[in-house]
Amino acid sequence: MYGLVNRAIEQLVVSLKGDSAWERVCQRAGWPDGGFVAMQTYDDAVTYRLVGAVSEELGLPPDAVLRAFGEYWILYTAEEGYGSMLTMCGSDLLSFLHGMNQMHARIEASLPEIRPPSFEVHELDAQTFALVYESTREGLAPMVEGLITGLAKRFGQRVDIRLTAPRDASTPHDRFLVQILA
Ligand code: HEM
CATH class of the missing domain: 3.90.1520.10 (H-NOX domain)
Structure with missing residues (x-):
């Protein structure tokens, strides 16, 4: 998936639990350097691993993480330059x-x-x-x-x-x- 998705996961974690939580998530997900480029594509497996690692970090089932992420995606894309597209739709x-x-x-x-x-x-x-x-x-x-x-x-x-x-x-x-x- 595009890095835009992984960056939104990062923002969600940072807004809830801060930078150090995101660093732990990246370590657990096997992405130790952290950071994603919005317009670059990454293997879907990276995104699934991030969701698994967020689930462990927050102590929530993966489904609950995905639900929270879906809700956050609407806010995130509106802030990241897609607001007018959402409005137009x-x-x-x-x-x-x-x-x-x-x-x-x-x-x-x-x-x-x-x-x-x-x-x-x-x-x-x-x-x-x-x-x-x-x-x-x-x-x-x-x-x-x-x-x-x-x-x-x-x-x-x-x-x-x-x-x-x-x-x-x-x-x-x-x-x-x-x-x-x-
Ligand atoms: C303007 C705002 C939006 C943008 C920029 C956007 C963009 C994207 C991008 C980049 C992906 C990753 C897929 C890939 O890289 O191949 C994605 C996935 C997805 N989007 Fe959107 N999207 C937007 C709004 C929405 C909305 C409002 C919905 C809800 C109904 C939605 C439903 C989904 C779902 C379910 C996926 C997961 C991928 C899948 O099901 O295979 N998106 N979107």
Whole structure:
């Protein structure tokens, strides 16, 4: 993944626990010199190792780290030069998610090696929709939960999101049920 992702993990850890915690995370993850270049790509394994190391450092399960990271990603990208792209993409959760695939496609202009996920939205009623998430990567469903929660907060909304059908060998996508609460 692009270093932008690993740098966001760094910022999250530093904001919660300070520089020394991030140094320990890098040691544990086998990245002793620390530091990532935002526009450079790194092996996905590095990102997964960082998540594992953050989980140990914070004493939280990896899923909880991914959820927190997903939520943080919305704040981080808004600060790192992608604020106008987020603004352009919609001002409520549902319209934003309808445009998500196009948004990642636009990002491809500046990050040409990105392998973005894809999303499908199936509206069930005015407050409820199913979200289908497909990715070349495994294990990131909790990050999607955090992303949706973070997006909803950005729009002053609250949501309940549940993974109703996890991906498996026969189905290459995760399916969530999302309910907009306010
Ligand atoms: C403007 C803000 C955003 C930027 C700049 C951005 C960019 C990226 C980048 C660089 C990656 C790493 C993938 C790679 O390097 O191959 C990524 C992954 C991902 N993005 Fe975005 N993204 C943004 C917003 C969002 C939002 C709002 C969502 C939520 C619905 C989202 C969902 C994801 C997911 C789930 C992944 C994990 C990779 C995967 O599933 O395979 N992104 N994004």
